[in-house]
Amino acid sequence: MRIDEIFRTEYGRILATLIRVLGDFDVAEDALQEAFAAALERWPAAGLPANPVAWLIGTARHKAIDRLRRRTRLARKEAEIARHIELSTAEEEAPVPEDRLRLIFTCCHPALATEAQVALTLRTLGGLSTEEIARAFLVPASTMAQRLVRAKAKIRVARIPYEVPPDDALTGRLEAVLMVVYLVFNEGYAASFGDRLVRHDLCEQAIRLGRMLVELLPAHAEAKGLLALMLLHDSRRESRLDGAGEIVLLEEQDRTRWDRAQIDEGAALVEASLHDGGRPPGAYALQAAIAAIHAQAPTAVETDWTQIAALYGVLARVHSTPVVELNRAVAVAMSSGIERGLALVDDLERRGELAGYHLLPVARAELLRRLGRHAEAAQSYRGALALVNNDAERRHLEKRLREVVSSSSLR
Amino acid sequence: MRYMLLIYDEETKVAKMSKPERGAIHQEYGEFIDDIRKKGAFLAGDPLQPTSTATTVRGKNGKTITTDGPFAETKEQLGGYFIVEAKNLDEAIAIAARIPSVRVGGSIEVRPIMEIDFSK
Numbered sequence: 001m002r003i004d005e006i007f008r009t010e011y012g013r014i015l016a017t018l019i020r021v022l023g024d025f026d027v028a029e030d031a032l033q034e035a036f037a038a039a040l041e042r043w044p045a046a047g048l049p050a051n052p053v054a055w056l057i058g059t060a061r062h063k064a065i066d067r068l069r070r071r072t073r074l075a076r077k078e079a080e081i082a083r084h085i086e087l088s089t090a091e092e093e094a095p096v097p098e099d100r101l102r103l104i105f106t107c108c109h110p111a112l113a114t115e116a117q118v119a120l121t122l123r124t125l126g127g128l129s130t131e132e133i134a135r136a137f138l139v140p141a142s143t144m145a146q147r148l149v150r151a152k153a154k155i156r157v158a159r160i161p162y163e164v165p166p167d168d169a170l171t172g173r174l175e176a177v178l179m180v181v182y183l184v185f186n187e188g189y190a191a192s193f194g195d196r197l198v199r200h201d202l203c204e205q206a207i208r209l210g211r212m213l214v215e216l217l218p219a220h221a222e223a224k225g226l227l228a229l230m231l232l233h234d235s236r237r238e239s240r241l242d243g244a245g246e247i248v249l250l251e252e253q254d255r256t257r258w259d260r261a262q263i264d265e266g267a268a269l270v271e272a273s274l275h276d277g278g279r280p281p282g283a284y285a286l287q288a289a290i291a292a293i294h295a296q297a298p299t300a301v302e303t304d305w306t307q308i309a310a311l312y313g314v315l316a317r318v319h320s321t322p323v324v325e326l327n328r329a330v331a332v333a334m335s336s337g338i339e340r341g342l343a344l345v346d347d348l349e350r351r352g353e354l355a356g357y358h359l360l361p362v363a364r365a366e367l368l369r370r371l372g373r374h375a376e377a378a379q380s381y382r383g384a385l386a387l388v389n390n391d392a393e394r395r396h397l398e399k400r401l402r403e404v405v406s407s408s409s410l411r
Numbered sequence: 412m413r414y415m416l417l418i419y420d421e422e423t424k425v426a427k428m429s430k431p432e433r434g435a436i437h438q439e440y441g442e443f444i445d446d447i448r449k450k451g452a453f454l455a456g457d458p459l460q461p462t463s464t465a466t467t468v469r470g471k472n473g474k475t476i477t478t479d480g481p482f483a484e485t486k487e488q489l490g491g492y493f494i495v496e497a498k499n500l501d502e503a504i505a506i507a508a509r510i511p512s513v514r515v516g517g518s519i520e521v522r523p524i525m526e527i528d529f530s531k
Binding site for chain 1 (some may be wrong): 460463464468477478479480498499500501521
């Protein structure tokens, strides 16, 4: 294994242990940076140590002690940390799996702002640099740095505990963790703007975190559901955009380019998350089940829309949001008649809860287009264009608008 | 009769103070506390950590909602206070969530107290 590979795969695991041993985020981060620098200096000539992770933890610990000793007057905080390290034994320093859980639950603590939770999780468990996170979220690096500093200061000063929540609080706290992981995934998946490489890295990071949660919390079906959902969406990454970077709709995608191994893994996780000892399935498991039906359909026309509509019906009961209602309306249109689905979309529009959400007029326009009502479809495409932010989506809608306008003028 | 004196400062201004300026204020606080203590007026008093360390606890449908940041609404008014000893923020939040006002729409701002020894 190469040093940069170790950095990428082991950074979070090592840092999680160091924070526990050293008792402070900043001290642990600095010490680990120094340990990696020492590895870069030594390993190429001396060869890889037998246990690189243990070597890095041991070296980081020494670096932390050295640094504290170099300071002539020990401030209170440093004295506390020094005492903490001196008391730690080799056994305590060994990385344990709960360390990474401690770290993610601390990073995703509800007393931190959501954007800080996301940034801190990527910085500590993902090992992303502040600049990389800033680029991925399209904010200046200084803003992101400030966000991270403030979050770490709050953890320290307000004493957010470095603990896995007790059983009675775990499910609730896990919800927040899963939301952060899914936010990271969506940030990478949804957009076709910005640096595409960085953005796909976000999807990979989210999937890696999802795997970690499934591994460390095997009894929690929603973690499996989320991992399944991410794997199934990500299996289509190669076919979602064409060579020119234009959006290719699901029904027009080249299904031979979908990642079969990832679909199989996702589908198996869906089964596991749906059959959770008689407990009703959660929102992630249901969304993953819907994604699995799409992923497993040999062609677009063979998609089992009846089952998808039924699953959206269940989802609307456990997790009722206007967006879920909109998706259900489309599934109903595809399974039991466009008019019926269109009536549901119109109903949603009248309720006004999705005002400003461009996918509502997009769905309406698509259904009207299928019904051959081109003039009305054109009007809805124009409505959607007034709301859309993403350039690739805008170009796609403009293309559709041109098509329906020429069709309606031909008649 | 006991009175509560609430201190409002401009945090950014305080943060920008020079070392001597801060030292002077610090000393003045020390002298002030000594004096009111001698006169038997001092009951309790502490500086608080900045609002960036604050957490607001609310109730919604029987569930506790925890958010980052100080209490910022203007509709409600300060109605009381508790100083509690807790092992960490989770314990403090758990106690805050049990304050009866939370059940009827009140909010609790949880702010760490700064540990400062004014005798030095």
